[in-house]
Structure formats: C-alpha cells, structure tokens
Amino acid sequence: MNCRSEVLEVTVEARQVEEAMLALLHTILLHRSTGKFHYKKEGTYSIGTVGTLDIDCDFIDFTFVRVSSEELDRMIRKAVSEFKEALSNSGSDGIGQISLEFYQKKKSRWPFSDECIPWEVWSIKVNVVNLANEQERQICREKVGEKLGEKVINVVEVINRHEYLPKMPTQSEVDNVFDTSLKDVQPYLYKITYQITDCLGTSVSTTMRRLIKDTLAL
Amino acid sequence: MDSELSPQDKKDLDKFIKFFALKTVQVIVQARLGEKICTRSSSSPTGSDWFNLGIKDIPEVTHEAKKALAGQLPGIGRSMCVEISLKTSEGDSMELETWCLEMNEKCDKDIKVSYTVYNRLSVLLKSLLAITRVTPAYKLSRKQGHDYVILYRIYFGEVQLSGLGEGFQTVRVGVVGTPIGTVTLSCAYRTNLAFMSNRQFERSAPIMGIIVDHFVDPPCSSQRPANMGQPCNYRAPDEEDGGQFAGVQDSQEVCNTSFSTSPPSQCVCTLSPSPSKLSKPLPLDSLQLPLAPGLVTHTVLHTGKEGGVVLVPAQPPQGADTHLTVEHAPNTPGSSFLSGEDDGLSQSGEGRRDDRRSVSPSDPVESLNAFTRKVGAFVNKPNTQMTIASLDLPFAAFAPRGLDTEENDPMVHPPESPPCLSPLQGSLHSEGSEGSGPQDDFVMVDFRPAFSKDDLLPMDLGTFYREFQNPPQLASLSLHISSQSMADDLDSLPEKLAVYEKNIDEFDAFVDMLQ
Numbered sequence: 001m002n003c004r005s006e007v008l009e010v011t012v013e014a015r016q017v018e019e020a021m022l023a024l025l026h027t028i029l030l031h032r033s034t035g036k037f038h039y040k041k042e043g044t045y046s047i048g049t050v051g052t053l054d055i056d057c058d059f060i061d062f063t064f065v066r067v068s069s070e071e072l073d074r075m076i077r078k079a080v081s082e083f084k085e086a087l088s089n090s091g092s093d094g095i096g097q098i099s100l101e102f103y104q105k106k107k108s109r110w111p112f113s114d115e116c117i118p119w120e121v122w123s124i125k126v127n128v129v130n131l132a133n134e135q136e137r138q139i140c141r142e143k144v145g146e147k148l149g150e151k152v153i154n155v156v157e158v159i160n161r162h163e164y165l166p167k168m169p170t171q172s173e174v175d176n177v178f179d180t181s182l183k184d185v186q187p188y189l190y191k192i193t194y195q196i197t198d199c200l201g202t203s204v205s206t207t208m209r210r211l212i213k214d215t216l217a218l
Numbered sequence: 219m220d221s222e223l224s225p226q227d228k229k230d231l232d233k234f235i236k237f238f239a240l241k242t243v244q245v246i247v248q249a250r251l252g253e254k255i256c257t258r259s260s261s262s263p264t265g266s267d268w269f270n271l272g273i274k275d276i277p278e279v280t281h282e283a284k285k286a287l288a289g290q291l292p293g294i295g296r297s298m299c300v301e302i303s304l305k306t307s308e309g310d311s312m313e314l315e316t317w318c319l320e321m322n323e324k325c326d327k328d329i330k331v332s333y334t335v336y337n338r339l340s341v342l343l344k345s346l347l348a349i350t351r352v353t354p355a356y357k358l359s360r361k362q363g364h365d366y367v368i369l370y371r372i373y374f375g376e377v378q379l380s381g382l383g384e385g386f387q388t389v390r391v392g393v394v395g396t397p398i399g400t401v402t403l404s405c406a407y408r409t410n411l412a413f414m415s416n417r418q419f420e421r422s423a424p425i426m427g428i429i430v431d432h433f434v435d436p437p438c439s440s441q442r443p444a445n446m447g448q449p450c451n452y453r454a455p456d457e458e459d460g461g462q463f464a465g466v467q468d469s470q471e472v473c474n475t476s477f478s479t480s481p482p483s484q485c486v487c488t489l490s491p492s493p494s495k496l497s498k499p500l501p502l503d504s505l506q507l508p509l510a511p512g513l514v515t516h517t518v519l520h521t522g523k524e525g526g527v528v529l530v531p532a533q534p535p536q537g538a539d540t541h542l543t544v545e546h547a548p549n550t551p552g553s554s555f556l557s558g559e560d561d562g563l564s565q566s567g568e569g570r571r572d573d574r575r576s577v578s579p580s581d582p583v584e585s586l587n588a589f590t591r592k593v594g595a596f597v598n599k600p601n602t603q604m605t606i607a608s609l610d611l612p613f614a615a616f617a618p619r620g621l622d623t624e625e626n627d628p629m630v631h632p633p634e635s636p637p638c639l640s641p642l643q644g645s646l647h648s649e650g651s652e653g654s655g656p657q658d659d660f661v662m663v664d665f666r667p668a669f670s671k672d673d674l675l676p677m678d679l680g681t682f683y684r685e686f687q688n689p690p691q692l693a694s695l696s697l698h699i700s701s702q703s704m705a706d707d708l709d710s711l712p713e714k715l716a717v718y719e720k721n722i723d724e725f726d727a728f729v730d731m732l733q
Contacts, residue, residue, distance in 0.1 A: 031344050035270045036261040048261040051272035052347055054254035063351045063360075068259045068272065149352040153389055156345040160392030162338055184259040 003118045006158050008151050011127040012060075012144050013137065017087060019057040020148060021080045021124065025100055025192070026055075026066035027152050028122055029076070031159045032102060033067050033187040037178070039171040050185055061145035064152070069185045079192040087128060090196045098194040099123045104166050105176040105189065116191075119164060122155075223397050227331045231396060234331070235291050237268045238339050239298050239319055242346060242403065243283040243372060244273055246300045246317050249350035250359040250368045269340035286372040293321050294399055299378070301371040302355050307364060313381035314355040314368075315407035320377070322402060326395030338394040342403060345392045353389065353407045383410040 012020050035048030051068030066073065080098070087096045100122045106115040131137050166188070169177045178186045223231070248255055257272030267273070283298075292298045297320040305311040329335055350356060359368045379386065391403040666672050669679050677685075718725070 027348050030348065031341055035259070035263065038261075038263065046263045047270045048263050049259060049267040049270055049272050051257035051259040052344075053256045054351065056254065061357070063254075063356065065347045065351055068257060152348050152352050156348055156392065157390070159341060160345055160390075162341075162394075168333075184261050 004120045004158075004163060005123070006121070006154075007123045007125065008154060009125040009127070010144070010147060010151065011129060013131055013140055014088060014128050016057075016059045016140070016144055017084045017126060017128065018077075018080055019060050019062075020144065021083065021098055021126070022055075022066075022076060023057065023060075023062060023064040023148050024122075024124055024151055024155070025076050025080065025098075026073075027064055027155050028100055028159075029072065029187055029190070030065060030067050031155070032120075032190070033069075033072070033185045034178075036180075036184065036186050037174060039174075043170070045171070048184070048186075057145075059141065060148065061142050062148045064148075067185050067187075069182060071182045072185060072187065076192070079194075083194040086194065086196050087126065094196060095125070095127050096194060096196045097123055097125045098192065100190060100192055102188045102190050107176065116189075119166060223331070227397070231331045231335065231398065232291060234336060234339055235396075235401065236287075238343070238401070239287065239292055240275075240280055240283050241268055241271075241273050241343055242298075242317070242319055243300055244275055244279055245343065245346050246302070246350060247279045247370050248274070248276065249347075249356060250302055250370065252359050252362045252368065269336070269343050271340060271343055273343070282372050286374045288374070290374065292319050292374075292401075294323055296375060297321075297377050299373050301373070301378075301381075302359075303369050303371070303381075304355075304358060304362075304366050305369055306366045311369070312411075313383075313408060314358065315353055315405055316377065316379055316382065317405045318377050318403070320402045320404075321399040324395065324400045325397055326400070327397050329395055329397060331397065335394060335396050339401070342392045342394055342401075346403060349389060349391050349405065353405060354409075354411075355407060379406050382406055382408045385409050 008024060010020055010024075030052070033050060035050050037045045037047060039045045052065050053068045054063055055066055056063050083096065083098045087094045090096070101118045102120040103116045103118040106117055108114055129140075131140055166177045174180060177189060179189050180186060257274060259272065260267075263270070287298065290296060297318050299319070300317040301313060302315045302317070303311050303313045355368070358366075362368050386406050386408050388404055388406045391405065393403075394401045666674070669677070669682065675682075
C-alpha cells in the first residue's frame, strides 16, 4: 500500500508561523479524528461525539475550526512551538517544513519492534519573510489569510477523495490504528516531525524526530 | 447484475440523507450568525448527535429547512439550496453565496450504507464546517450589526445562481457516493461586491432574517454576560408574530448507530424513533421583534480626512425598515466604513479584501463636510448654504439664532470688539471677536487658523516655510554692534558712578528698609 503524500506551502511572517501551522494541522486533524469508540458485546461499537470550536487568529485575518479537545490542542501547540523556535533559531531566512504523518502499527514478533507504516503524510513548507513596515504587515495579514483559506480548500479536496483509510479495527487492534490516549476524541495515530534548512539549503539540524505519541518510547 | 438495495438499507439511506440535509443547513446558518461556534466533545454517545458531530439544532432553522423540503429529499434534479444574502440598514440587499446540496446519477452500488456512507457524510460535514469559515461571507457575517445584517433563505428545486453577479466562484466541499446517486455539496460565492441598487434587485420569495442586535437590549432581558452574545432574531416578513417555536412536533428520530467490527457485511445499525427529544434551549433561539423605528439618535465620531474631528449626527430613517443609519467608527487603522453612498459598500467590501490602508473615501467625507461648521484647522469653507433646520442637528433648537446665513455668521464676519484694556486682552480678542455678551450663552472665539484664507499673512505653508527658512541674523547679535555698545558702556561708567555716589543716602535707606 502506498503512502499518500500531500505538500502545502505557505509564506508567512515570523509571528504568523504558529497560527498558520495550527490552522492547517487542526484542519487536517478535524477530518482525521473520530469520537471515542465504545466496544460492546457482539463485536459492535458505538462512537462518541466530536465537538468543534472556532479559533480566530490574532496575526492573520483567518478563523479556523478545530476539534474541541484541550488535550489534543496542547499536544499540537507543543509541537508547533518547538518548530517555531527551531525556525527562529536557524536565522532570518529560514525555510522549514513540518510534517503530520498518519500511520498504522503492525505488530511484529519479538525481538523485532512494531512497525509504523505511514498511510498519509501532510508536509507543510514554511517560508519566513521579514517585512519592513506596518503597511506591509497589514497587507500580509490579509494575504496570508486568503492563502490559508486556499490551503484549507486543498486539504478538504484531498480528504474528500475518500482514498485509503485504515479498516475499522477490532477492540484488540484499536491501538494500532487510533490514538486512544485522549479522553474525549480519537484521532488516527499520528506523529509530527519537522526539518529546518537555512538559506544555503543545507540541513542545519538534521531531521529531529519528536514523537508526540509513541507507546514504545525508545 | 445490480444488487438492489435492501429495504432496510434504503430506509437508512433516506434517513441519512434527510438528516444530513438538516445538519448542513444548521452548519451554514450557524456559521453566518456572526459569532464563534463552540460545541463540546463527548466520549459517551448521547444518541442524538447525528454523524457523531456536536452540531446544535436551532429549532427555527430546522423548521424552515423541513418546510422547504416539504417531506421530499434532495435527489436528482431536486437540490436543496441555502442562500446567504446581506441587507443594509437602508434596505438594499445583495446575495453573497448559495450553498447547494445536490444529487447526481452516478451511483456506487457496492458501498456499504450504514457504515461507509455514514462515515463519509460525517467527514463531509466536517469539511463544511471548515469551508464555511473560508468563504468571503464569513468575515462579513462576523462584522454584521447595525449597518447590515445577514439573511438566509432555504429553497428546494432548481439552483439559482443569477443573483451572485458576474464572475462568481465555486468551491466544492465534497462528494459522497451512495447506491442511489452521488451527494455533492458545493458553494457558489459572489466575488463582485459592487453594490446593486434596490430597484434592480427583485425578490420573489420571502427572506428570513438572522439579526443580531448588539446595542439594543431586548425588552425583557436581564444582564447577559459579555461572552454569551446577543439573542438571534428570527424574522419572517409574513408572520411577525414573534412567537416562540415550540420545537419540531414530529417525532425526533434519534440516531443510535452502532458499528460492527466483524466483516462489514454484518453491520448492525439501529435507528430507533424515540420520544421527541428537544435539544437544550440555546441562547440563540429566543425570538425578538424587529427594532422599533426611530429609536435612538447616535452621534458618531470619525476622523475626517483633513485631520480635524468631525461630528456626524445621524438619525434613523422613518419607515418600516427599522435599521439605524449609523456609521460605525473605524476600529482598525484605515478601515473603511459603510455609508449611504453608492460606492460605499464596494469600497468597504474591496477595502476589506484588498486594501486595508485606504483612508475613508473622499466622496462621503466631502459631503459630510458640507454639513459641518468650520471647526477645524485647514478646513475649507462650505460651498452650500445650509440652514440649521436642514442640517438635522440634534438639539437644533438650542443653536444660536440668526446664524442661518453666512452674512450673519459671526465666525465669518465677526462683530466689533470692545476696546482693548490691555495688550494681552487685545491679543485674545483679536479682530473683534465677541466676549460673552448678554444675549449669548457661550463665548465665541474668533478663530483664524494659521495659513487659512483669512489669516493675517495669507500664504500657504510651503511658501512660508521656504521664505523663512533662512532668516537674516539678528542685528543685536552681530559682533560689530555688540562691541560698539560695550565701548559706549565703558565710557559712560564714570558718570554713572558719580550719580550713584551722590544718591548714596537713598540707597542706604532702601537697604535698611529691606532688612
């Protein structure tokens, strides 16, 4: 099975990085999260309810919808702020890329560790620009808002192709497909990684893997 | 070898499509209320949350949607459309977007109804939530209030896009294939925000309103916390009874969907009608009457282009349409405002989209200045002669009499000043401004702004600056003169000393007096 890969590219000011990333990552996760599964006897299950929340951006003329889950929001924010810090430490002309990867776990026999097989990867390339004056910043607010709107439409377009999704798992297999650690929602298993390149195009810090959710924790 | 849909599947599919249509309408209308939406996630299924999404049901909206559907379902050739339009306080309206739920003939016979179709419809609703915040009407709806309101209309049948103007864009939210056809959800939105005049715009069907009144307290409301928002007004032109909707009378069908993890063919899905379970009362579902005409006069301050602060009095127009003609003060630097001018809305619409830097458009400002008195620096004399009565000022009765025409205007032709008692007083009352006379209630100060036409030295600022940029040096400061005076002083010194010695007794007496 091939992993589906989508790339989104945005150009933002330094102070807009965080909100732009949150907007896109949350939009993707909204579509890739379900309610909590409750398994019953006879092999059936029911699904909890996913609430939604409108978030207004402060530095961008944009509002996005995210899943109503503080836990999930905290985890995404943590990853995004690490990315933002790495981006700002790399220098003013930094170009970075943050990736949201959805994967399935495949149990292997001992001594081999479980395999993580990605089935969908979203890569968001970020170009950070510096603006000279307030007028340009005001224009940037609107332009970035429009661009993010276009990216949301792209995301929705890809998702509504209804291409491969992991099969709904049995109770014993649910942790191989979904992240069941959150108490109110259940996103597909995902990990967020990022990569920073400086203006010369070389990798300043080699790919840093930050595993937000990893049961193996090696 | 087409496998016919089982009766249970057909029944389920119809139910899914019906509730999908109702939820679609709820999402769209709620996204245009002008407020942020927030619903909670719940890990235990409540059974009333269709498609496993926390989407509240506003009873009036459900009622309107069911009325439009009239027992039918969206099908091939029968689309359900939600039209969003804008209506200004002066009664002009404009269609902003049309959301269409359509069905086409492309069938997916193999798809599992109560599993795949259900989940895909759920994903489609999530996409709708995201897309409704992206189209241009969202930003407009967040700013609705006294200047304009956002209205919705639900209709069933043929899609009508002619009211969206030229060059409208379409965005497809998504598609879901079913055994009886493919469900498509899309939005066509206007890109040309130039304002259409009222005459060109003809509506055949009534428009229902969502009105959010920010500054007017409903007659019977208590204090509301700031974050709760204002009650949503529902207004149907035919029936302004303002009565509460008791909720949907027919049995609310509850979705009790459970899924099987065994092979998909053994999908268990129970949809049981349960006693009607009304959703919790929302702050949004109370009904209010429209605003009473002629309610409040607002005086709005806005910075005129010329730099002075211009007071713009506004009174609500009399008539059935009860919206206040108030221009809201710009709250972001350089934001443009909606005015009654024809180009006002286009400028504001475009201003928000393209050019936030634009200062208030010159046409409305000039016409406003025609109404004002000369109160600011660098202000031109008004061209038109306006009487106090026609100015429509609040408290016009208290304005000083006999000031209707320019001949009698003391600010243009000041009366004779009383004789000056001191140089200081003379400078204050220059050119004969009136002090507080017996008949006047206030002091009029003759205001001769620098560089205006009436200035003592009539020249413009640039000329003045150029001329006086390099003034000649003061004569007394030149060395030649100062040295001469020093020499004179020294010469006269002995004479002065002689005089002081003569009057030495006087000086001693003075010193004693001080001690």
